[in-house]
Amino acid sequence: MEIIYAIWLRNMLRFVRSRSRIIGSVMMPLFLLLFLGFGLNNVVQMPGIAGSYLVFLIPGMVAMSVMFTAVGSGVQILWDKQFGFLKETLVAPVSRLEIMLGQTSGGATTAFLQGICILVPALLIGLNVPNLPGFFVALVFMVLIGVGFTAFGIALASRMNDMTGFQLIMNFVIFPIFGLSGALFPISSLPAWIAPLTLIDPLTYGVEGMRYGLTGVSQIDPFICIAVSGGFCIATVVIGAYLFRKIQ
Amino acid sequence: MTAALHIQNLTRHFKDLVAVDNISFDILQGEIFGxxxxxGAGKTTTLSMLATMLAPTSGSATVNGIDIMxxxxxxxxxxxxxxxxxSLDEELTALENMDFHGRLYRIPAAVRNQRIDELLRLVELQDRKNDLVKTFSGGMRRRLEIARGLIHHPRILFLDEPTLGLYPQTRNHLWNYIATLAKDEGITIILTTHYMEEADRLCNRVAIIDKGKIIAIDTPKNLKDALGGDLVTIKSPDLPGVAAALREPWVIRTETHNDEVIISIRNADQYVSTIVTILNEHKVPITSISISKPTLEDVFLSLTGRTIREQDADSTENMRIHRKMTGH
Known part of the structure; x- marks a missing residue:
C-alpha cells in the first residue's frame, strides 16, 4: 500500500503544481460545452429525449475531460521513461504491480479532479441534478472512467517505445472512442450500422451512466452501464498490469 | 577484507552482439572501484546486471553476498x-524527490526525514531543498541523485558515468564528494567511466574493459608502472627508423602507433640528449620529442593499440546498438 501511496502522492504533487496544464485541459471541454451547448441548444431537437441539448451535453463533456486526462496520466509512464524517471522506480525493490496500481490510482484521481473542474461550472450554467444520489452515481461513473482509461493508457504506453506513436493512437483510438460514445449526441440517432460500434465502446456506458445520474434520463439501463464500466475497469487493470510487467 | 561483490563468468548477449564476455572479478568492501x-565496451550492461535490471545470459554474481538471480x-x-x-522528476522539489525514494524503499517517516536532512546537508543542497529540480544545474542534479541513492543506507553505491557532461570544475567537486563518501561512510563505490583522469584520481582499483572483456585489473599505479617508467613520445616521418635506432638496453619497451613511437624509459629526462644524438647518428629525422608520466590512457593504448578517444569515434555504431538494447 505504501508504494501505491508514494506513486499516488507524486501524481498529486505534479497535478497541483501544473496549474497551467489544469486550466489548459479544462478549457477545451468547457469551451465545447459552451459553444456547442449554447450554439446548438435551439437548433437541436433530440427525438425522444426531453430537455435542452446543453444539459444533454454536460455529462458527455465531463466524461470527455475524465477520459482524456486518464489516458494522458496512463501514458505519463512513457514520458517518465523518456525522461529517465521510470528507472528510479523500476530499480527499487518494489513489484511492477505496485507501480502500475500506484500510477492507476494517481491517474484516476487526477482525471476525477479534472472532471470535477467541468462539473462545477456546469452546475452554474444550468444543470439541475434531479437528486443527490444521482449526483453520487455520476461521481462513481467518473471514478470508473478514470480508473479504466488510466489503466488503458498504461497498457498502451507499455506497448510503445516512445512518444512518436502516441499521436497516432490519439487519432485512431482515443478520439473515435470519444466520438462514438454518445457524449455529443444520442446514440439512438445514429444510423443502424454504427450503433453496434457505439455499443462496443466502453465510454458509451460511462457517459450514459453519468447522464442517468445527472439528468435522470439515459438510453441504456444504468445497471448495464455500471456492469460494463466496472468490467472494463477490471479488464484494463488486469491487461495493463500484465503488459506493464514486461516494460524495460 | 571481504568481497562486497563477486562476479563469476558473467556474460550478456544482445542477439549477435556479445556486450559482456565472460568476466570474473571481486570487489572488496570499502573500495572505490572503476x-x-x-x-559501448559493456560497462553499463555490466552495471545493469549487477543492479538486477538486466538478466545475464550466463554466469553469476553476488552483491553483498546476495545472489543477483x-x-x-x-x-x-x-x-x-x-x-x-x-532519473529525477524535474517537476518535483529536491525534497520531494528524496521523499519519494525513501517511501519506495519503505523507510519509516521519522528515519526518512532525518536521513534526507543529513544527506541534503552532505551534498550542500539543504538551502535549495524546496526548489523544483528543473531549476537545478547539472552538477546539483548529480549531487541530488547521489544523495537520493544513499537514503536507504546501501552498502554499495553504483555510479554510471557520474560526471558525464559536467563542467571540469563541477567534476572536481563531485570527485571530492565521492571520495569523502567512501572514506567517511565506508561505502563501496563502483563507478563506470570513460574518463581516464577520473579513474586515476578516484579509484583504488580499476578494471579496464574493452569489447566486453576485462583486459586488465589493478591499482591505477600498478597499471601505469607496468608500462615501465616514463614515456618518451617521438614523432618522425621515419617511424621504423626510430624504433630500429633505439634498440638500447635502457629502453624498456617500444611501441609504434599511427604517427609516433612511444618508448618507456626510467628517468627519461636523463636520456633525452642521448636519444637525439642516436637518432642524428642514424640520420633519422625528428619532428618532435616529448616526455610524459604514463596515464591510464597510455595503459589503454598499450593494451589495445587504440586510444579511448579513437575508440569512441569508432563506436558510434556500437553505441547505437547499445542504446537500442537498453532503451535509452
Missing part, C-alpha cells in the same frame, strides 16, 4: 544506483 573503457529484491535493497541519464 570500470574503465570506451563507450535468486534474490533480486534483496540485492536492490542493499545497493544504491545513480544512472548515466538523469
Amino acid at each position: 570500470l574503465l573503457g570506451p563507450n 535468486k534474490d533480486p529484491d534483496g540485492v536492490r535493497r542493499s545497493i544504491g544506483i545513480v544512472f548515466q541519464d538523469q
Whole structure:
C-alpha cells in the first residue's frame, strides 16, 4: 500500500503544481460545452429525449475531460521513461504491480479532479441534478472512467517505445472512442450500422451512466452501464498490469 | 577484507552482439572501484546486471553476498544506483524527490526525514531543498541523485558515468564528494567511466574493459608502472627508423602507433640528449620529442593499440546498438 501511496502522492504533487496544464485541459471541454451547448441548444431537437441539448451535453463533456486526462496520466509512464524517471522506480525493490496500481490510482484521481473542474461550472450554467444520489452515481461513473482509461493508457504506453506513436493512437483510438460514445449526441440517432460500434465502446456506458445520474434520463439501463464500466475497469487493470510487467 | 561483490563468468548477449564476455572479478568492501573503457565496451550492461535490471545470459554474481538471480529484491535493497541519464522528476522539489525514494524503499517517516536532512546537508543542497529540480544545474542534479541513492543506507553505491557532461570544475567537486563518501561512510563505490583522469584520481582499483572483456585489473599505479617508467613520445616521418635506432638496453619497451613511437624509459629526462644524438647518428629525422608520466590512457593504448578517444569515434555504431538494447 505504501508504494501505491508514494506513486499516488507524486501524481498529486505534479497535478497541483501544473496549474497551467489544469486550466489548459479544462478549457477545451468547457469551451465545447459552451459553444456547442449554447450554439446548438435551439437548433437541436433530440427525438425522444426531453430537455435542452446543453444539459444533454454536460455529462458527455465531463466524461470527455475524465477520459482524456486518464489516458494522458496512463501514458505519463512513457514520458517518465523518456525522461529517465521510470528507472528510479523500476530499480527499487518494489513489484511492477505496485507501480502500475500506484500510477492507476494517481491517474484516476487526477482525471476525477479534472472532471470535477467541468462539473462545477456546469452546475452554474444550468444543470439541475434531479437528486443527490444521482449526483453520487455520476461521481462513481467518473471514478470508473478514470480508473479504466488510466489503466488503458498504461497498457498502451507499455506497448510503445516512445512518444512518436502516441499521436497516432490519439487519432485512431482515443478520439473515435470519444466520438462514438454518445457524449455529443444520442446514440439512438445514429444510423443502424454504427450503433453496434457505439455499443462496443466502453465510454458509451460511462457517459450514459453519468447522464442517468445527472439528468435522470439515459438510453441504456444504468445497471448495464455500471456492469460494463466496472468490467472494463477490471479488464484494463488486469491487461495493463500484465503488459506493464514486461516494460524495460 | 571481504568481497562486497563477486562476479563469476558473467556474460550478456544482445542477439549477435556479445556486450559482456565472460568476466570474473571481486570487489572488496570499502573500495572505490572503476570500470574503465570506451563507450559501448559493456560497462553499463555490466552495471545493469549487477543492479538486477538486466538478466545475464550466463554466469553469476553476488552483491553483498546476495545472489543477483535468486534474490533480486534483496540485492536492490542493499545497493544504491545513480544512472548515466538523469532519473529525477524535474517537476518535483529536491525534497520531494528524496521523499519519494525513501517511501519506495519503505523507510519509516521519522528515519526518512532525518536521513534526507543529513544527506541534503552532505551534498550542500539543504538551502535549495524546496526548489523544483528543473531549476537545478547539472552538477546539483548529480549531487541530488547521489544523495537520493544513499537514503536507504546501501552498502554499495553504483555510479554510471557520474560526471558525464559536467563542467571540469563541477567534476572536481563531485570527485571530492565521492571520495569523502567512501572514506567517511565506508561505502563501496563502483563507478563506470570513460574518463581516464577520473579513474586515476578516484579509484583504488580499476578494471579496464574493452569489447566486453576485462583486459586488465589493478591499482591505477600498478597499471601505469607496468608500462615501465616514463614515456618518451617521438614523432618522425621515419617511424621504423626510430624504433630500429633505439634498440638500447635502457629502453624498456617500444611501441609504434599511427604517427609516433612511444618508448618507456626510467628517468627519461636523463636520456633525452642521448636519444637525439642516436637518432642524428642514424640520420633519422625528428619532428618532435616529448616526455610524459604514463596515464591510464597510455595503459589503454598499450593494451589495445587504440586510444579511448579513437575508440569512441569508432563506436558510434556500437553505441547505437547499445542504446537500442537498453532503451535509452
